[in-house]
Amino acid sequence: MTTPRPETLAKLTPVLTRRWLSPDAWRIGGYEKLDGYAALRKALRAHPDDLIQLIKDSGLRGRGGAGFPTGLKWGFIPQGDGKPHYLVVNADEGEPGTCKDLPLMTHDPHSLVEGVIIASYAIRASRAYIYIRGEAVHAARRLRNAVAEAQAKGYLGRNILGTGFDLELVVHSGAGAYICGEETALLDSLEGFRGQPRLRPPFPATHGLYASPTVVNNVGTIASVPYIVLGGADWWKSMGTEKSSGPMIYSLSGRIVNPGQFECGLGVTLRELIELAGGMQPGHQLRFWTPGGSSTPLLTAEHLDVPLDFEGVAAAGSILGTTATQIFSDQDCPVYATYRWLEFYHHESCGKCTPCREGNYWMVRVYRRILAGQGTHEDLDTLLDTCDNILGRSFCGLGDGATSSVTSSLQYFKQDYLDYIEGRTAPKLSDKQLVGAH
Numbered sequence: 001m002t003t004p005r006p007e008t009l010a011k012l013t014p015v016l017t018r019r020w021l022s023p024d025a026w027r028i029g030g031y032e033k034l035d036g037y038a039a040l041r042k043a044l045r046a047h048p049d050d051l052i053q054l055i056k057d058s059g060l061r062g063r064g065g066a067g068f069p070t071g072l073k074w075g076f077i078p079q080g081d082g083k084p085h086y087l088v089v090n091a092d093e094g095e096p097g098t099c100k101d102l103p104l105m106t107h108d109p110h111s112l113v114e115g116v117i118i119a120s121y122a123i124r125a126s127r128a129y130i131y132i133r134g135e136a137v138h139a140a141r142r143l144r145n146a147v148a149e150a151q152a153k154g155y156l157g158r159n160i161l162g163t164g165f166d167l168e169l170v171v172h173s174g175a176g177a178y179i180c181g182e183e184t185a186l187l188d189s190l191e192g193f194r195g196q197p198r199l200r201p202p203f204p205a206t207h208g209l210y211a212s213p214t215v216v217n218n219v220g221t222i223a224s225v226p227y228i229v230l231g232g233a234d235w236w237k238s239m240g241t242e243k244s245s246g247p248m249i250y251s252l253s254g255r256i257v258n259p260g261q262f263e264c265g266l267g268v269t270l271r272e273l274i275e276l277a278g279g280m281q282p283g284h285q286l287r288f289w290t291p292g293g294s295s296t297p298l299l300t301a302e303h304l305d306v307p308l309d310f311e312g313v314a315a316a317g318s319i320l321g322t323t324a325t326q327i328f329s330d331q332d333c334p335v336y337a338t339y340r341w342l343e344f345y346h347h348e349s350c351g352k353c354t355p356c357r358e359g360n361y362w363m364v365r366v367y368r369r370i371l372a373g374q375g376t377h378e379d380l381d382t383l384l385d386t387c388d389n390i391l392g393r394s395f396c397g398l399g400d401g402a403t404s405s406v407t408s409s410l411q412y413f414k415q416d417y418l419d420y421i422e423g424r425t426a427p428k429l430s431d432k433q434l435v436g437a438h
């Protein structure tokens, strides 16, 4: 284990995570003692449009993967249209490797509830939903408890803190499908339909939940709002980089000594994060990693000093995504890792469009063949050709994301594929696992 140097330790900027070690922060009393609901009192004294402007000025970008500017999204909601407006928090967190929203909701659920109330006030919504995946029973329980506590204190419900603003907040548990994290599939699921993406346009900003103007934001995005209201846009921008402002929760998993959540200003590097996590596990050398979950193209040891912000990761040929950095070593096989991810995408494909439904089905079979030592050189062309027919031709981002590890592992680790095909690496799958692979 390596001890982080003081200059690396200084990279930690606990903002959203700062209450996580306080044992009673999840109860309203503990939360209030630590500045809880102070931002709400301040926000309710401001004009809603000024709050939208504040979020625009802060440069906050969505924490759900795409990094869309949050203030701009809120500004798209048509005002004075006479329709109900909705805020929907995306708490589905299904991307493999991603684990930042669940700890936030279990350790500090009121920060999300407070963010929901402020955001709803800003966009003039009187009903909000938190859509949480069904398996996360513990987090849903904490959230429901937080909602009940906030209601009892007059932070939710009718005439909040005597301001005349009403808000009902519903915590809705989904059934646990990755596609229900895609915002329009989420809205269909919330409406009681099978979760499948909707054709866009129209976008949720005008035709979202129940065909009404809707903002869909990630848990981390909404939980950031109270801090920005209290600290101001300039303080928020003092962390991170020029175009990627603020702190970000990086989730480190894999071959490091201390896996977990590390909150740093956007733009920290993987080299620094690994140092914060106590270094690589003894006997392991970094070989490949995902910067933001399994839908983001793999990077390698060459990329240790890439700034992990939206622009830096894009310039290195990948995507910042959910900042779920999964770290693999020289003892891990990129072909096998890619195969396991593809099994996931194949299983989770909603089946609505042909490139994703069929393409992932076939790619899984090609991988099984390669990993069973029965692959051919043509299989590598077939994989690239299939990715070419999925990427940009799928109905939603699930299909695109499925191709990321395939194309990037072939780019950086073609030799590993050839070693299976040419018999230098022992097969990882047996003939029994080959059903349907030819």
Ligand SMILES: Cc1cc2nc3c(=O)[nH]c(=O)nc-3n(C[C@H](O)[C@H](O)[C@H](O)COP(=O)(O)O)c2cc1C
Pocket (backbone or CB within 6 Å): 061, 062, 063, 064, 065, 066, 067, 068, 090, 091, 092, 093, 094, 095, 178, 179, 180, 181, 182, 183, 184, 216, 217, 218, 219, 221, 222, 396, 397, 398
């Ligand atoms: C297949 C798929 C799964 C997704 N899963 C999630 C998720 O679990 N949580 C999330 O916040 N965003 C997820 N997204 C992104 C959402 O569609 C949407 O961009 C996001 O919720 C917007 O919030 P933000 O602007 O605050 O990032 C997913 C997208 C796709 C294509």
Ligand code: SF4
Pocket (backbone or CB within 6 Å): 179, 197, 348, 349, 350, 351, 352, 353, 354, 356, 357, 394, 395, 396, 397, 398, 399, 400
């Ligand atoms: S890309 Fe996949 S998940 Fe998305 S609509 Fe098509 S089949 Fe469904």
